[in-house]
Amino acid sequence: MSSDSITAQDIAAREYRAGFVTDIESETVPVGLSEDVIRLISGKKGEPEWLLEWRLKAYRHWLTMQEPTWANVHHPPIDYQAIAYYSAPKQKKDGPKSLADVDPKLLETYEKLGVPLHERAKLAGVAVDAVFDSVSVATTFRAKLEEVGVIFCSFSEAVQKHPELVRKWLGTVVPYTDNFFATLNSAVFTDGSFCYIPKGVRCPMELSTYFRINAANTGQFERTLIIAEEGAYVSYLEGCTAPIRDENQLHAAVVELVALDHAQIKYSTVQNWYPGDKEGKGGIYNFVTKRGKCLGRASKISWTQVETGSAITWKYPSCILQGDDSVGEFYSVALANNYQQADTGTKMIHIGKNTRSTIISKGISAGHGQNTYRGLVRIGKAADDSRNYSQCDSLLLGDQCGAHTFPYIEVLNSTAQMEHEASTSKIGEDQLFYFQQRGIAPEDAVSMIVNGFCKEVFKELPMEFAVEAQKLLGVSLEGSVG
């Protein structure tokens, strides 16, 4: 009997289905970081002088900073001189003018990842910007978006074509002095996506960016900037994968969102960077700064994230609720299996009057995974009648993993209303046996329990991605019992 018993801590083999390498000729700058490397990157992109200056200011500031150590994660020191800061697939011309110019190998890569770059078929309602290592290789449905005045292009292109917009908003939410990794990004960022939704426009389709790290020993430092003008609405989704490699790779991105009066931005992430193998070898260090500013009155920013990948996740998508009556939301599912470490959460900074925020965080730990929720809710002096509701739930599979919660609450205004709920539960052997006794296999039982646990977050995702996220979670927990 004991031989066929099912133990929940037998969290083992996981299969990573995006782990292939694309064999493509790349142009990669030598490893190492210096002002010369930054000038080189900026030069390759033909950037204006002010942007190079901004990068150099960031770099000089970065040299004075120390890597943060407060997060509940552990890794050997990162050698920032051993990383290549720019890698791009070689192109015959300056850049692809249309999809027809894109290297078929790249199209194949995205096809394989389930992100077709053809403007048809499966993801017909979604415009995609595909970022491969340091550069954007294609952006779909641009013509259709231009008809309504929506600008959706790579960051580099925005610098060339819309410099006034980039200059006006870059660094206004995450200044170049913000934190160690954001400052590094400000110095060396290579590409990313840029979206601008003009006044009163409801973006007619989902916008998405698909990030792919391919080259070895390369960091990915992308920067995304989304601006929603008065009364505008946009729903944006990002996905990420990387090949299976034994070395850790650094991904330090910055995302800035700005919502003006009555504007709404919904930002969803399905993060599936390579998490490392069963023994914890390899995987991406995902050190990301994401922040949105509800600058306008009654504006709304909503973050939804499903974090299943990366060896280490360090990210806190946050909202600055500056406009009166503005709303911030954070819905998160974070999974840490095998030796993954996740330290993630949010910051809700209430500045305006009658601002509201909601935090729903679901952490799943399995194997030797360590999952930390870290969140700050700050009600400023002038934020009369502001409200926050926080709920942090942890689910444990097995007894080798850990769940940690660090909620920080700072209230400087006595009219604030705060609610905080937290729970920790464990998938027990008796629960699994109950499912089995009704004919349901243990792996299906785990996926039913996990999906039930994550329901509140999944319902916030756009429909087709909710299905993807459920599947991904299933794959990430494969072999977690049995």
Next chain:
Amino acid sequence: MLEVKDLHASANGREILKGVDLRVKAGEVHAIMGPNGSGKSTLAHVIAGRPGYEVTRGRVLYQGQDLLAMTPEARAREGVFLAFQYPVEIPGVSNVYFLKAALNAIRKHRGQSELDAMDFLSLVKEKAKLVDIDESLVKRAVNEGFSGGEKKRNEIFQMAILDPPLAVLDETDSGLDIDALRIVAGGVNQLRTPERAIVLVTHYQRLLDYIVPDVVHVLLDGRIVKSGDKELARELEARGYEWLEASAAP
């Protein structure tokens, strides 16, 4: 239907079942009675395949198949149902969703097509009536926040939906007041058919006033020491188990 032969089983190195023999035919209701610690629940668990027990000797045949060689879910799909003494709570998973997954796993195993949502819901309505369970319970998470009586009733409701050839009811009467007991017993009696075998594991004779068994067995110290008809249960009620203990000695 069920044939247990010389079954020895231990948990944590301690032998609990010391040679159990039992034959249950389709259409029969057998009651297994005995004092605490006699091995009643262990017998139910070993039949269902709960982890944590080691079978050291003997066999369990179900419809001619070697039950002990099968995984717990394979046994369930073949039609072995255990009504739990302590049904577990499963937050976030609704009763309806859970039962639909269970029923479809069993139907798939039998080579039947999966039931769609409409057909399943009408089945739920029909069976909910049978065991007199409130439909709102059906929509809630499995056993979460249920009272003791509601949990037991939910077990019988699940049994009604899954329609198993063999049902083992582990102390289904424990913790029930007299009204709940009557309802649960009524549900079981509704499910008593010529095709189904039922094994009732119970501590008290009380349940057998409502579900009248064909055969009563007394389990003492890991062995069945006496079998008889329903009169045996009454005798146990009157005399206790002590008078049988002499015969339990090896």
